[in-house]
Amino acid sequence: MNYDVIVIGGGIAGLTAGIRCAGAGLSTALVSGGMSALHFSSGCVDVLGAQADGRLIRSPFEALPDFLAKRPSHPYARVGAESLTAALAFFKEEVEKAGLTYCDNGAQNHFHVTALGRTKATYLSPEGVFSDLVKKTFETRKRLSILNFAGFRDFHPALAAVNLRKNSLFAGWRIRTGVLTLPPAAPAGKNPRELRSIDIARIFDTESRIEDVAAQLKARAAEADIVALPAFLGVSARRGAEKRLAELSGKLVYEVPTLPPSILGMRLDDALKSRFAAEGGVFIAGDRVTGGRMEGGRLLSVNTRHGGGAELSARFFVLATGSFFSGGLSSRVDEVSEPVLGLAVDRTLPRSTWYAPRFLDPASHPFLSFGVSTNETLNPADASGREVKNLFCAGAVLSGYNPVREGSGSGVAIATGYFAAGRIMALSRQPLS
Amino acid sequence: MIDLENISFDHCLKCTVCTAYCPVARVTPLYPGPKASGPDTERLRIKNPELVDETLFYCTNCKRCEIVCPSDVKIADIIQAARHRYASGSIRPRDFFMSRTDLAGSLATKAARLVNALTGTPPVKWGMDAVFGISSSMDMPRYASGAFRTKFRKRADEQARFEKSLVYFTGCYVNYFDHELGNAVVKSVNALGWGVALSDEKCCGVPLIANGYIGKAKKNAIHNVEALKKAAGPGRPIVVSSSSCAYALVNEYPNILSVDNGKVAPRIRFISRFICEELAAGAAPALSPLALKVAYHAPCHLSRVGGAVHTVELLRRIPGLSLTLLPSECCGLSGTYGYKKEYAKIARDVGERLFDQIAEAAPDIVVTDCETCKWQIEAHSPYKVVHPVTLFARALGEG
Numbered sequence: 001m002n003y004d005v006i007v008i009g010g011g012i013a014g015l016t017a018g019i020r021c022a023g024a025g026l027s028t029a030l031v032s033g034g035m036s037a038l039h040f041s042s043g044c045v046d047v048l049g050a051q052a053d054g055r056l057i058r059s060p061f062e063a064l065p066d067f068l069a070k071r072p073s074h075p076y077a078r079v080g081a082e083s084l085t086a087a088l089a090f091f092k093e094e095v096e097k098a099g100l101t102y103c104d105n106g107a108q109n110h111f112h113v114t115a116l117g118r119t120k121a122t123y124l125s126p127e128g129v130f131s132d133l134v135k136k137t138f139e140t141r142k143r144l145s146i147l148n149f150a151g152f153r154d155f156h157p158a159l160a161a162v163n164l165r166k167n168s169l170f171a172g173w174r175i176r177t178g179v180l181t182l183p184p185a186a187p188a189g190k191n192p193r194e195l196r197s198i199d200i201a202r203i204f205d206t207e208s209r210i211e212d213v214a215a216q217l218k219a220r221a222a223e224a225d226i227v228a229l230p231a232f233l234g235v236s237a238r239r240g241a242e243k244r245l246a247e248l249s250g251k252l253v254y255e256v257p258t259l260p261p262s263i264l265g266m267r268l269d270d271a272l273k274s275r276f277a278a279e280g281g282v283f284i285a286g287d288r289v290t291g292g293r294m295e296g297g298r299l300l301s302v303n304t305r306h307g308g309g310a311e312l313s314a315r316f317f318v319l320a321t322g323s324f325f326s327g328g329l330s331s332r333v334d335e336v337s338e339p340v341l342g343l344a345v346d347r348t349l350p351r352s353t354w355y356a357p358r359f360l361d362p363a364s365h366p367f368l369s370f371g372v373s374t375n376e377t378l379n380p381a382d383a384s385g386r387e388v389k390n391l392f393c394a395g396a397v398l399s400g401y402n403p404v405r406e407g408s409g410s411g412v413a414i415a416t417g418y419f420a421a422g423r424i425m426a427l428s429r430q431p432l433s
Numbered sequence: 434m435i436d437l438e439n440i441s442f443d444h445c446l447k448c449t450v451c452t453a454y455c456p457v458a459r460v461t462p463l464y465p466g467p468k469a470s471g472p473d474t475e476r477l478r479i480k481n482p483e484l485v486d487e488t489l490f491y492c493t494n495c496k497r498c499e500i501v502c503p504s505d506v507k508i509a510d511i512i513q514a515a516r517h518r519y520a521s522g523s524i525r526p527r528d529f530f531m532s533r534t535d536l537a538g539s540l541a542t543k544a545a546r547l548v549n550a551l552t553g554t555p556p557v558k559w560g561m562d563a564v565f566g567i568s569s570s571m572d573m574p575r576y577a578s579g580a581f582r583t584k585f586r587k588r589a590d591e592q593a594r595f596e597k598s599l600v601y602f603t604g605c606y607v608n609y610f611d612h613e614l615g616n617a618v619v620k621s622v623n624a625l626g627w628g629v630a631l632s633d634e635k636c637c638g639v640p641l642i643a644n645g646y647i648g649k650a651k652k653n654a655i656h657n658v659e660a661l662k663k664a665a666g667p668g669r670p671i672v673v674s675s676s677s678c679a680y681a682l683v684n685e686y687p688n689i690l691s692v693d694n695g696k697v698a699p700r701i702r703f704i705s706r707f708i709c710e711e712l713a714a715g716a717a718p719a720l721s722p723l724a725l726k727v728a729y730h731a732p733c734h735l736s737r738v739g740g741a742v743h744t745v746e747l748l749r750r751i752p753g754l755s756l757t758l759l760p761s762e763c764c765g766l767s768g769t770y771g772y773k774k775e776y777a778k779i780a781r782d783v784g785e786r787l788f789d790q791i792a793e794a795a796p797d798i799v800v801t802d803c804e805t806c807k808w809q810i811e812a813h814s815p816y817k818v819v820h821p822v823t824l825f826a827r828a829l830g831e832g
Contacts, residue, residue, distance in 0.1 A: 001746060002713060029742065034503040035450045185462035192465040192488055198453040199462075260448040277758060285761070286500040287739025306738035308699050310710065326503065 003029045003282075005424055006302060006314040008289045008340065009328065011036030012410055013395025014320030015272040016087070016417030017424075019094055021318075022279035024425045029312065030281060031304060033288035036269065037326055037396070042122070042257045043231075043264025044112050044129060045091065045102070045414065047084070048076075049121035049407025054362050056121055059108055060411075061085070073346075073400040075412045078376055079419040084411065087418030088124065097278075098271035101127040105135065113228065115155055115258045117146075117163030121407055126264060128233070128242060128255045137226060137252045142173040145221035146228045150181045151195045154259040155230040178220045180213065180229075197230060201263045205234040207241050214248035224251065231255040231263035236270060292317075292341045294382055299341070299391045316390050316424040319343075319372070319380070320417060323396035329371060338372050338397065343380040343388075346373040346399035364405035371399030378420055390427075392420035442472035442511055444504045451498035451508050456763040457491050460782035464491035467498035470515075471508040478515055485519035491779070492516075493767030494643060495733040496680075510688050517647040517689075527565040531769045532640040532649075538576070538609030545576040568777035571812050574610055574804075581608045581615040582631055588619075595628030600665045602657075602682065602701075604675035605636050606804040617826035618674050618704055624718040624829050625711045632657075632664035637678040642689060643768050654692040657682065661697045671697060674704045674822060676735035676802040677768065684738070703735065704822050705802065706743035712750060720828040722753030727824070728796035730759045730787060730810070732803035733767075744802055744821045751828045757794040762787040764801075766809035781813060788814045800824060 005021045007014045010032025022028040048060035048067065057063045061081060068077045076084060092102050102124045104110075110130050111119040127134075144164075146157035157177035164170045182203060185191055193199060203209055221227045233241050233255065245253055257264045276283060284304075292302040293311065301311035321328030321340055330339040331354075336347040347370040348354070354367040372380045378392045394416035396403065403409030445468070452458050452466030464470070465488050477484045489512055498508040530537055541548045551557050552573035562569040581603055592598065599622065607615040619629045634657055641650035661682075665671050673679040683701050686692040702710070729748060731741035741761075748756050764784045765771055771780030791799055791814055799810055799818040807818040 001709060001742065031739070034505060035454070035501045036503070039448065039450050039453075039503070191462055192469070192486075193458075193462055194465075194469070196449050196452070198449065202459060261450050261453040266453065274760070277760070282742050282745060284739040284742050286496075286737045288505075304739060306740070308702070310706075327505075 001029070001310075001312050003027045003312070003314040004428060005029075005316045005318065006031065006312055007318040007320060008302065009036075009318075009320035009322060009326070009395070009397075010273075010283070010285070011320060011322055011326065011395060011413065012038055012268070012272065013413035013417040014318060015276055016091065016414050017318045017320060017392075017394055017421045018281050019272065019275050019279055020090065020418060020421035021424055022276060022281035024421070026424070026428060028279075028281045029284055029314075030276065031284045031287055031289050031302075031312070033286075033327070037322055038265040038269040039261045041262055041265040041268075041410070042112060042114070042120070043126055043262060043268050044120075044122040045088070045124035045410040046121070046407040047088070047109075047123035047411035049109060050405065052363075052405065057109060060123060061107055071400065073373070075378075075398050075401055075416050076408070078374070078378055079415050083419050083422070084415040087415040088411070090418055091414050092124065094275050095268065095271045098274045100267060100271045101131075103127050103131045105130065110135070111169065113160070113164070113254070113256055115160065115230070115256050117160030117167075119167055119169055123411065126267070128253070129264070134252065134254070141225035141252075143224045144170075144173055144226045144228060145176045145178055145224035147178045147180050147217075147221060148230060149195075149200055149232070150179050152197075152200060152230060153195070154197060155256065160228070160256070174223075176221070176224065180216045180220065182209070196261075197232075197258050197263050198235075198261055200230070200232045201234055204232055204241060205236065207244060210241055210244050211248060214245055217245075217249040217251055217253075221251065226252045226254055228254045228256055230258045233263075235263060235266050289340055294341075294388065297386050297389055299388055315428065316392070318392050318394055318417070318420050318424070319397055320394040320413075321397050323368075323371065326396070328397035331367075336367075336370050338380075341391075342383045343372045343393075344383065344385060346370060364402050368404050369399060369402045372397050373399050377423055378416060392423055394420045441506045442475045445472035445506050446504055447473075448503065450501050450503060451506075454497055454501045456495060456497060456765065456783040457493055457779060461491065461779050464488055467492070467508045467512065471498070471511040472506055475511050475515065478519060482519045485515060489516050491776075493763070493765075493770045493780075493783075495763045495767055496737040497733060497763060500737055507688065513642065513689050517645060525566070527567055527773070528644040528769075531567075531772065532644040532646055534605040534609070534636045534640055538605055539580065541576040542578060542580050542609050545578040549575045562774060566774040567772055568774045570777050570781065571772050571808070574808055577610055577612050581612045582634075584612070585615070585619075585631060589630075592619075592623075592628040592630065595623070595626065597626065598628035598630050599670040599672055599707075600632050600661060601629045602632065602634055602637075602661065602671060602673045602678060604673065604678040606675050610804065611820075614674060614820050614823055617820070617823045618672070620826045620829060621704075621708060621822055622672065625708065625716045630664060630669075632660040634660055637675075637681045638685070638690065639677050639681045640769050642681070642685065643770065647690070651690045651692060654681075654686045654690045654694075658686065658692060658694050658697055665697065665700060669700070670707065671701045672704045672707045673701060674802075674820065675804060676703060676732045676740070677805070679703045679740075680734035680737060703740050703743065703802070705747045706740060708822070708825065709743045709746045718829060720750065720752055721830045723751055723824060723828050724753045725824070726755045726757075726795075726797045727800050728757045728759050728791055728794040729821075730764065730791070730799060730801040730806060731761055732801055732806050733763050735802050736761060741802075744800075747821055747825060748800065751824060754824070757796060759787065759790050759794065762790065764806040764809040766805045768805050771809060780809070784809055784813060791816055
């Protein structure tokens with residue numbers, strides 16, 4: 001099979017690249033082995049949240065020039081601030097087309113609240129987490145109820161409340177906790193299921209229980225203006241239920257992402273995939289790229305596990321396989337490698353330099369910055385050091401940044417995916433050299 | 434004993450992504466979901482085989498858990514293996530006959546008209562429901578008159594005229610139910626310059642595995658591997674037109690039945706992939722336009738190996754065809770599962786989203802590679818369903 005573009009990896013970076021390429025009229029296939037890290041994410045887009053010393057960043061675009069001056073090989077330095085801005089606008093437009101509204105706070109970061117009651121800086125959030133309305137309500141109303149669904153063990157309102165009360169952003173707030181009940185899913189004694197986020201979300205995939213929940217909200221959070229709940233309003237991007245719940249209850253309902261699978265992340269995954277399909281992209285799930293054939297500084301084709309030796313060929317490729325967790329990077333006792341194509345990686349040796357001494361070290365761990373090294377245009381080099389001109393790397397497989405410490409993971413993914421697609425679009429207009 | 438061949442359950446991070454996308458878990462709270470039934474309880478079963486419980490049988494083996502698993506755990510294989518290792522096979526007459534496709538098919542095709550007339554009447558449907566537990570909400574598939582493979586013998590000379598030839602594994606569906614598809618495959622393959630030979634095949638084993646007749650499934654598997662080796666010799670390709678047969682021949686023989694298929698598996702191609710590879714290699718048969726609006730449903734077992742991409746490509750090659758790709762959903766039937774009275778409602782509920790999407794696409798016709806998806810869609814929607822190769826052959830025109 002032959003395409004203009006093959007994207008390896010179906011996470012936020014790969015999908016961004018895929019949507020843009022397919023939208024530009026390039027025949028695009030995306031090979032995705034298993035669901036992506038979006039299922040483990042907050043669903044928010046972080047651009048740049050903290051300096052290396054941990055100081056919070058209020059305006060990422062103001063902080064960027066100084067930040068990058070010290071980091072010339074940072075992915076943001078490769079793509080440039082203009083590309084980053086354009087990429088975020090592209091992302092917002094695309095998910096909007098799929099029915100998900102993402103909001104920013106002008107040029108400033110805003111915060112979202114985690115299941116543990118921590119506030120985290122981020123740049124773009126689904127409108128249930130941040131919008132002008134959310135902002136205004138937080139600024140003017142200071143009465144919050146944190147509620148849980150009875151029997152849901154992945155969220156603990158009291159724990160979240162304790163942490164929020166210590167937070168200066170919530171000084172002077174009145175924070176209460178409480179419980180909502182759902183009708184039992186199965187007859188008593190016959191329910192073999194642990195109640196997980198997805199089970200609650202499924203109940204709200206239809207609007208049948210909205211009235212009941214609205215009534216419970218009014219009764220159990222009578223004095224609150226804002227009600228925080230574990231994310232529960234279904235997976236497919238629908239605004240109807242949210243709006244109706246707000247109208248019926250008179251409260252601002254704030255969804256908190258909980259342990260995987262993250263409902264907010266699944267919604268984003270769903271939206272991006274539906275955009276890719278709508279642009280005519282071919283999504284190949286259930287298979288994994290196992291290797292590729294290089295010749296003269298070009299990647300000609302890739303093999304897949306179930307391809308029986310047959311090749312998928314393309315003029316251009318995007319490698320967006322993620323970091324260690326997603327299988328984009330792999331480590332042995334004494335080495336770090338890129339397992340799919342054997343590309344050159346940036347890492348330090350020996351192994352003792354990979355980790356910080358403390359697990360939750362504020363400076364994070366050095367290994368999180370490891371990854372494929374690329375040139376200015378995100379082209380990697382093969383094992384012999386030769387640049388691969390028609391292959392572009394995007395997202396967490398890249399080296400040169402620490403997404404955990406910086407709070408930059410999804411921003412880098414979107415920016416580099418967008419940039420890679422842009423390079424491909426420009427080059428595809430030129431004849432094959 | 435721990436099976437060192439499949440300790441993939443140890444890679445499970447407990448992220449619950451599999452359960453989040455499990456079509457059965459979505460529609461019934463009675464199924465614990467693939468994470469709990471697979472990797473979670475496998476640990477317990479290894480310690481104590483008595484910890485097997487009947488909720489394992491809610492699994493339809495659609496493999497969607499394996500498609501979505503970020504950690505590459507063979508979840509559905511673990512569940513199937515557990516069913517066979519620890520729970521005894523079904524002794525119900527219904528399960529016996531529904532899984533003996535060769536036996537039922539060779540009898541029924543001798544008196545197809547009578548059988549079809551009988552199984553279509555309300556009293557018989559009611560009786561099968563009440564006595565055997567075969568849901569009356571499903572229509573029984575209609576048998577063809579005679580067997581495709583028997584009829585095909587007469588065409589051996591005509592096929593021998595081609596310079597190169599391949600082996601076609603027809604599966605029970607073409608042999609006993611849909612000769613038109615068999616003829617379409619032969620016509621398409623002929624148009625690409627290949628003659629067709631058949632092997633001495635038996636049922637691939639999918640319904641046997643699903644109903645717990647693992648011993649019989651293994652016998653069939655060993656027989657089929659030998660038959661394909663003999664028919665295909667050292668180098669001929671093998672094509673399959675049923676996506677579930679193909680999945681079984683390539684993947685389930687080694688993974689579930691422990692049958693070594695190494696000599697033939699690398700040469701087995703699902704038919705749409707074979708055609709696409711031939712077209713990519715330069716074959717250019719004349720295709721006349723088909724002015725049809727079609728909606729394509731990718732079957733689970735084809736999606737499991739990333740194979741739907743070839744059917745999409747094949748359909749895109751047919752001029753005039755207006756193609757809607759339906760979002761990937763399970764139809765719910767899963768072979769014999771949805772015919773069983775106790776599971777029929779679950780099967781129908783699983784398929785509801787697909788039926789809605791088909792209605793929204795409002796095509797002239799639905800296309801899918803799997804015969805049981807076809808039966809399910811035709812039972813629960815007003816649409817007619819065809820195999821992609823049937824359309825391809827139609828585009829090839831007369832001759």
